[in-house]
Amino acid sequence: MQIYEVFRQEREGDPMVHVGNVQAPGDDLARQYAREVYSRRGEATRLWLVPRAAIEEIGDAYFLRPPIERSYRMGEAYRVTVQKRRQLAQEGAHES
Secondary structure, rough: EEEEEEEEEOOOOOOOEEEEEEEOOOOOHHHHHHHHHHOOOOOEEEEEEEEHHOOOOOOOHHHHHOOOOOHHHHHHHHHHHHHHHHHHHHHHHHOO
């Protein structure tokens, strides 16, 4: 028996949300179980089934850090740049 994690999309364009899991001996039966348990009243437009064994957890903080410092790409860095430009423009206007 294999455990499958089930994700459901309730309306087109909504994100997929983890709703639970089913236990089944194979993919075909897991598909049937997921439909019966998580969409029997038609509350889903789409289901994803993922064998739990296929999910890989990455919890290493060192690995998850970006390899190169790229804070300049963050939206906050852009806002700071815009604020600095405005400040310089205002200071230039006051000096004239």
